[in-house]
Amino acid sequence: MYFEFQAEHDLPKLKRFQIFREIEATVQTQLAVELGPIAPYKRVKVPAYKTPHVVEEGVKPEGFAGQHMPITVKLKEYRYPQYLTELVKHGMEDSEHLSAAARQKLPLVKSIINSPLCMKDYSHHFHLLLHLEEIKMxxxxRDYDLHNQTMTQDPVNRNLLVLKVPGVAENRPSVLKGDCLRLTRSGEQSSLTTVYTGYVHKVELDSVKLSFSPRFLKAFLNNMRFNVEFTINRLTLKLQHRAVELAVAHQLGEVLFPSGAAVPDVPLPDLRVFNNKLEKNLEQLDAVRHIIAGSSKPAPYIVFGPPGTGKTITMVEAIKQVTKANRSAHILACAPSNSACDILCMGLVPHMNSEVYRMYAYSRTLSSIPDMLLKYSNWDDKQGSFVFPEKEILMKYKVIVTTLFTAGRLVTGGIPVGHFSHVFVDEAGQAAEPECVIAVAGLLSADKGQLVLAGDPQQLGPILQSPYAIKYGLELSLLERLMKHELYQDFGNRFVTKLLxxxxxxxxxxxxxxxxxxRGELQVFADKAEREAYCNWDGLPQKGFPVIFHGVMGKDQREANSPSFFNLSEIEVxxxxxxxxxxxxxxxxLPNLTPQDIGIITPYRKQVEKIQKALKLDSTxxxxxxxxxxxxxxxxxFQGQENKIIMVSTVRSSFDYVKMDKDYNIGFLSNKKRFNVALTRAKSLLIVVGNPVILKTDANWKKFISYCEKMKGYAGVNLKNEKEDEFVAKMESLKILDSEGEEGDLH
Known part of the structure; x- marks a missing residue:
C-alpha cells in the first residue's frame, strides 16, 4: 500500500512525504507448517583461531601417500603471491592502501588479464586466473565452517570420529577422501590455541569420518565441542598450473590456436558401424569418418552436440572405429566428471572388454562404481583401495578412461609424449581450459596426435567462484573458445560437425x-510413443501440449545459519x-511410473533438502x-542426463535477491546456460513451477512463459487478473522517492 501526504496548499517549505508498506497474507497447508524454518535465519561466522597456535597432525588414510605410480614429472606448489590478495581486496585498482609491492605489480597484472589470450603469454595468463580463483575459493x-559441533566415535572403527556435515553429498562443501579439516576447541581461552588436523577417511550422505592423532583420540569425549574449518584441495589447481606450463614447453600452439594452414585434404573412409543407430544419422557418421581420417590434425576436431543429439554415442563409436582402423592406436578418453566417464566406459566395454581400463582417483568410494566397470578398473581387493599401476602396465591398454584431473597422474607417472595417438574429451564444455589441457599437455604429440572435443557451448560451463577469473576468461572452455574461431564457424567441414x-x-x-x-536447427527424432506418452494426461492444462508452467507467488525463505533458499509454496505444488x-x-x-522416471531440478541446496523431506512426510x-x-x-x-518427466522449482520469488543471484552466479536468472540445461532434460513431460513476475524480467524466461500462455499450458496464479504490467506502470508513475531523495526502484 502506498500513501502520499502533502500540505493542503502547495507551500514551498512543506515537502510531501510517502509511506509505502507491503501487506502479505500467507495460507499454509499442514505440509508447509512441517517444512517451515526450524529457526530464524542468522548467519554465524566461525571465530578464527587465535595466533599463536600449535598444530597437532592427524593420521592420513592408509596408503594415501603410497598408492601413486613413481613420480617422473614433479608437481610444484604454485602458490599465489601475497600482493595478489591485496589487489583483489581493492578491486584490482590503484589505492593508497596498497603496499609498495602490490602497487608496483598492478600494471603487469592488468596487462596480462586485459591482453588477448595467445601462446606467448598462455601460461602467465592462466597462472594469474587460477591464482585469482584460489583466493576466492x-x-x-569459510561459508561452510561449523561452530560448536560435537563428534561421535565410529562404531565400526574406533580410531575414526564422525562429524555431521550437512550438504556434503552435494559438494557443499566439497570434501574428498584424504582432505583435511582443522578443528579447535570451542570457547578455548588458552593463550596458545591447539589446531587439530583431521583427515577424511570416508564421506557419507551427511557426515564425514575423520582420523586424528592418537593423543587427541585418547583425550576425546563425546560431549566435547569444536569449531570446524574446512580447507580447499589444491591438487586440482596444481595440475592445471602444470598443464599450462607444459603446453608452452611442448609447443602446442597449433592445437590450442590452430591456423588450419597445414591441414591437407584427406579421403574419408567407408564405415561398418558397431552401433546400428548411427546408420541413418548423416552427421554422426561424418563426425566418425573425419575423426578416423584425422582430417583436422593438428587442430582439434569438434563434435558439437546439443541436448539429446547423441554426442557420447558418437564418441564411443569413433573410439571403437579408430582402434579397429589402426591397431597401433592408443586412446585416452576423458570427461570432467566421473559419471560422464562411466557412461563412456560402459559404451566401450561390450566390444573392447580387456582392452579398456577405467582409472579412478584414490578418493573415489567403491559404492559409487557401476558394477560392470569394477573388473576393468584400478580397484585392488587386497589393499581395499584404488591403486595407480606403473606406466608399463598402463601403456598396454588400448583405451584408458579417466577424468581430466586424474589424467594428470599419467603425466606425473611419466607416460611418454606421443604414446596416446588420440585424446577424446567428452562434455568438454564443462571444463575450464587449463583443466582440459591436463589431458593433452605432456601426453599428446603436437604434430601427430589428434585431439577430439565433444560438447555444447550452450550448456553449463565450468563452475567458478572468482568474479575476476570469470570476467577475464577462465569460465570460457577450450571448446567454446575454439567454436568462436573461423575454422569452426561452418558446420560439416573437416574441423567440426554439429549434430542435429x-x-x-x-x-x-x-x-x-x-x-x-x-537457431531452430534441431530436429525431433525421439521415439513417437515415448515422447507423446503424457500428451493426454489429465493434469495438463491443454491436452496435446506436455509442458506446464505453474505460476506461484511464493516466498523466499532461509533458516538457522544456512544461506541457502527455499520456497514452500512451490514445494506444495x-x-x-x-x-x-x-x-x-x-x-x-498412461505408462506405469518408477521413481527413476522422474527428476526434480532446483538451484538451491535448501530447496533440495525441503523437497526430500516433503517426499518422506507425505504418506501416499x-x-x-x-x-x-x-x-x-x-x-x-542433471547435465548429461535425462528423465521421462522433469519438474523444475525455480524458488526465487523476491526482487531483493535477484542481484545476489547474479553476483554469486546461482539460481536461474543469472545464467542462460542453466536455463537451457534445466528445460532440455525431459523426454515426455516438463513441469516448471515459479514466480512469473520475477522470471519475466529475464528475456529467456519471458519467452518460455509467454509460449506456455499462448499454447494454454499455463496454470496457477492468474496473470491476467493480476494485471501486473498495468499495476507496475501505475506505481512507477507515482515517482516514489527512496530514503536518499532519489527515485527508487519499485521492485
Missing part, C-alpha cells in the same frame, strides 16, 4: 531452447503434481518413492 570455503537430430524430447519441450540457442502422476499412472493409456508418496531412486538436485547434477 579460500574465502568461499534430437532423440530425447517432445517438440513442445524442445521448441524454446531450440529457437534461443540452436510439486507434491500435488507428483500425487496426481502417481494416481493416474497406468490409466487411460513415501510408500511409492525410494528417495535413492527419485533424484532431486541442481542443474549441474
Amino acid at each position: 579460500e574465502v568461499g570455503i 537430430k534430437n532423440y530425447r524430447s517432445h517438440d513442445a519441450i524442445l521448441k524454446i531452447p531450440n529457437e534461443l540457442f540452436y 510439486l507434491i500435488r503434481y507428483l500425487k496426481k502422476l502417481l494416481k493416474t499412472q497406468g490409466k487411460k493409456g 508418496l513415501k510408500q511409492w518413492i525410494n528417495l535413492k531412486d527419485l533424484k532431486v538436485g541442481s542443474v549441474e547434477e
Whole structure:
C-alpha cells in the first residue's frame, strides 16, 4: 500500500512525504507448517583461531601417500603471491592502501588479464586466473565452517570420529577422501590455541569420518565441542598450473590456436558401424569418418552436440572405429566428471572388454562404481583401495578412461609424449581450459596426435567462484573458445560437425531452447510413443501440449545459519503434481511410473533438502518413492542426463535477491546456460513451477512463459487478473522517492 501526504496548499517549505508498506497474507497447508524454518535465519561466522597456535597432525588414510605410480614429472606448489590478495581486496585498482609491492605489480597484472589470450603469454595468463580463483575459493570455503559441533566415535572403527556435515553429498562443501579439516576447541581461552588436523577417511550422505592423532583420540569425549574449518584441495589447481606450463614447453600452439594452414585434404573412409543407430544419422557418421581420417590434425576436431543429439554415442563409436582402423592406436578418453566417464566406459566395454581400463582417483568410494566397470578398473581387493599401476602396465591398454584431473597422474607417472595417438574429451564444455589441457599437455604429440572435443557451448560451463577469473576468461572452455574461431564457424567441414537430430524430447519441450540457442536447427527424432506418452494426461492444462508452467507467488525463505533458499509454496505444488502422476499412472493409456522416471531440478541446496523431506512426510508418496531412486538436485547434477518427466522449482520469488543471484552466479536468472540445461532434460513431460513476475524480467524466461500462455499450458496464479504490467506502470508513475531523495526502484 502506498500513501502520499502533502500540505493542503502547495507551500514551498512543506515537502510531501510517502509511506509505502507491503501487506502479505500467507495460507499454509499442514505440509508447509512441517517444512517451515526450524529457526530464524542468522548467519554465524566461525571465530578464527587465535595466533599463536600449535598444530597437532592427524593420521592420513592408509596408503594415501603410497598408492601413486613413481613420480617422473614433479608437481610444484604454485602458490599465489601475497600482493595478489591485496589487489583483489581493492578491486584490482590503484589505492593508497596498497603496499609498495602490490602497487608496483598492478600494471603487469592488468596487462596480462586485459591482453588477448595467445601462446606467448598462455601460461602467465592462466597462472594469474587460477591464482585469482584460489583466493576466492579460500574465502568461499569459510561459508561452510561449523561452530560448536560435537563428534561421535565410529562404531565400526574406533580410531575414526564422525562429524555431521550437512550438504556434503552435494559438494557443499566439497570434501574428498584424504582432505583435511582443522578443528579447535570451542570457547578455548588458552593463550596458545591447539589446531587439530583431521583427515577424511570416508564421506557419507551427511557426515564425514575423520582420523586424528592418537593423543587427541585418547583425550576425546563425546560431549566435547569444536569449531570446524574446512580447507580447499589444491591438487586440482596444481595440475592445471602444470598443464599450462607444459603446453608452452611442448609447443602446442597449433592445437590450442590452430591456423588450419597445414591441414591437407584427406579421403574419408567407408564405415561398418558397431552401433546400428548411427546408420541413418548423416552427421554422426561424418563426425566418425573425419575423426578416423584425422582430417583436422593438428587442430582439434569438434563434435558439437546439443541436448539429446547423441554426442557420447558418437564418441564411443569413433573410439571403437579408430582402434579397429589402426591397431597401433592408443586412446585416452576423458570427461570432467566421473559419471560422464562411466557412461563412456560402459559404451566401450561390450566390444573392447580387456582392452579398456577405467582409472579412478584414490578418493573415489567403491559404492559409487557401476558394477560392470569394477573388473576393468584400478580397484585392488587386497589393499581395499584404488591403486595407480606403473606406466608399463598402463601403456598396454588400448583405451584408458579417466577424468581430466586424474589424467594428470599419467603425466606425473611419466607416460611418454606421443604414446596416446588420440585424446577424446567428452562434455568438454564443462571444463575450464587449463583443466582440459591436463589431458593433452605432456601426453599428446603436437604434430601427430589428434585431439577430439565433444560438447555444447550452450550448456553449463565450468563452475567458478572468482568474479575476476570469470570476467577475464577462465569460465570460457577450450571448446567454446575454439567454436568462436573461423575454422569452426561452418558446420560439416573437416574441423567440426554439429549434430542435429534430437532423440530425447517432445517438440513442445524442445521448441524454446531450440529457437534461443540452436537457431531452430534441431530436429525431433525421439521415439513417437515415448515422447507423446503424457500428451493426454489429465493434469495438463491443454491436452496435446506436455509442458506446464505453474505460476506461484511464493516466498523466499532461509533458516538457522544456512544461506541457502527455499520456497514452500512451490514445494506444495510439486507434491500435488507428483500425487496426481502417481494416481493416474497406468490409466487411460498412461505408462506405469518408477521413481527413476522422474527428476526434480532446483538451484538451491535448501530447496533440495525441503523437497526430500516433503517426499518422506507425505504418506501416499513415501510408500511409492525410494528417495535413492527419485533424484532431486541442481542443474549441474542433471547435465548429461535425462528423465521421462522433469519438474523444475525455480524458488526465487523476491526482487531483493535477484542481484545476489547474479553476483554469486546461482539460481536461474543469472545464467542462460542453466536455463537451457534445466528445460532440455525431459523426454515426455516438463513441469516448471515459479514466480512469473520475477522470471519475466529475464528475456529467456519471458519467452518460455509467454509460449506456455499462448499454447494454454499455463496454470496457477492468474496473470491476467493480476494485471501486473498495468499495476507496475501505475506505481512507477507515482515517482516514489527512496530514503536518499532519489527515485527508487519499485521492485
